[in-house]
Amino acid sequence: MSVARTAVLHATGGPEAIAWEDRPLPAPGPGEVLLRHHAIGVNYIDIYHRSGLYPLSLPSGLGSEGAGVIEAVGEGVEHVAPGDRVAYAGGPLGAYAEARVMPAAPLVKLPDAISFEEAAAVMLKGLTVHYLFRRTVPIRPGDTVLFLPAAGGTGLIACQWARSEGIRLIGAAGGAAKCALAREHGAAETIDMRTQDLAAEARRLTGGRGVDVVMDGVGRDSFIASLDALRPLGTMISFGNASGKVEPFDIGLLAAKGSLMLTRPTLFTHIADPAVLRRMAAELFEKVISGAIRPRIDQRRPLAEAAAAHRALEARATTGATVLLP
Incomplete structure (x- = not known):
């Protein structure tokens, strides 16, 4: 043997x-x-x-x-x-x-x-992007998605996926070099999480409206800012915990911030x-x-x-x- x-x-x-x-x-x-x-x-x-x-x-x-x-x-x-x-x-x-x-x-x-x-x-990163864009909530050409972090393995695939389907992706990453990498791979705009306010910049880039969907793989450090980046009735997909687990919160916060929807999916359920x-x-x-x-x-x-x-x-x-x- x-x-x-x-x-x-x-x-x-x-x-x-x-x-x-x-x-x-x-x-x-x-x-x-x-x-x-x-x-x-x-x-x-x-x-x-x-x-x-x-x-x-x-x-x-x-x-x-x-x-x-x-x-x-x-x-x-x-x-x-x-x-x-x-x-x-x-x-x-x-x-x-x-x-x-x-x-x-x-x-x-x-x-x-x-x-x-x-x-x-x-495989794992690409199938994750697949379920985020095709199996979680309806996302159509012209919709705006905020994705973070945008310069890692999953994020760079997401940038390319969005570009291939006519979806506007705003990529958030840590530092100018990583933001440039996200744009190179298809992000329409980027937000530097080291120097810019995530929610304020997302709203500026959408004319004050907010994005349709946030795909957040960072977790604890960005959770509230990601909710604040959404338009009313927008959807938050929390799919990772790179900065740590999201702390328990009052579900009423979703109502107060615009009747938001929140989901915490995993790839392994989908496959x-x-x-x-x-x-x-x-x-x-x-x-x-x-x-x-x-x-x-x-x-x-x-x-x-x-x-x-x-x-x-x-x-x-x-x-x-x-x-x-x-």
């Missing part, structure tokens, strides 16, 4: 909590595959799991996104076969590994036109049905192959440097996507 170098959490904590073990690779059981990774995506949700913000049953694997080649399949697996190039976002944690045995259901076939690194950079996942992935891949979305990978690290990748992401010292290479 072969083994694979695998990240394991025996306790939650800082990046130093990531331990490494040589884990055996048994033959896949019914509904499972043996997958050899070629690239692994790093996402902020990995930090939530590692830190304990999202509780885990320990010991646990780490990582939700990867791409590679199937080496073996178990009984009953029909939609993928040995030798297939595949990618995934979701399923049991454990992507930080050279290879793994995992359920086949989260896997989608990867078109030859998309590299393993591109897939590891776009729980494998048939829905495959449709979403096909639409995402179509945008990548057409060139409407070009995944930007600014950080490539060996798998063994996962802790350093987490430190950089937490320090907001990254742009675009980070991938780990086994």
Whole structure:
């Protein structure tokens, strides 16, 4: 039986909590595959799991996104076969590994036109953008969306997605360089969260009206300002906690600020049905192959440097996507 170098959490904590073990690779059981990774995506949700913000049953694997080649399949697996190039976002944690045995259901076939690194950079982030723009609230060409943070892996995909569909996206990011990067990728305007007032600038850019939708992945530090950036009857999509968990608040605040709507979705609810996942992935891949979305990978690290990748992401010292290479 072969083994694979695998990240394991025996306790939650800082990046130093990531331990490494040589884990055996048994033959896949019914509904499972043996997958050899070629690239692994790093996402902020990995930090939530590692830190304990999202509780885990320990010991646990780490990582939700990867791409590679199937080496073996178990009984009953029909939609993928040995030798297939595949990618995934979701399923049991454990992507930080050279290879793994995992359920086949989260896997989608990867078109030859998309590299393993591109897939590891776009699956979780791109599917997140898909559900934000197409499955949460109706967003039409000409609508104005405020997106933050706009210069990370998810934000840069969102900028491109909005541009491809005629949606005006105002991107908020930390610093002039990150704002310029967001504009380069399709943001119509940007707000520098280090030097400008988020809500006041969003209202100025909309002639005092406010934006139709806010997509906020920052969380605690921007929550109230994001609500204040909305027009009456606007929608706040709080989809991440990069700055920490949003504090409890009086629901009456939504009424006082203009009968606002608020939702806190997760990608994994949207892709729980494998048939829905495959449709979403096909639409995402179509945008990548057409060139409407070009995944930007600014950080490539060996798998063994996962802790350093987490430190950089937490320090907001990254742009675009980070991938780990086994």
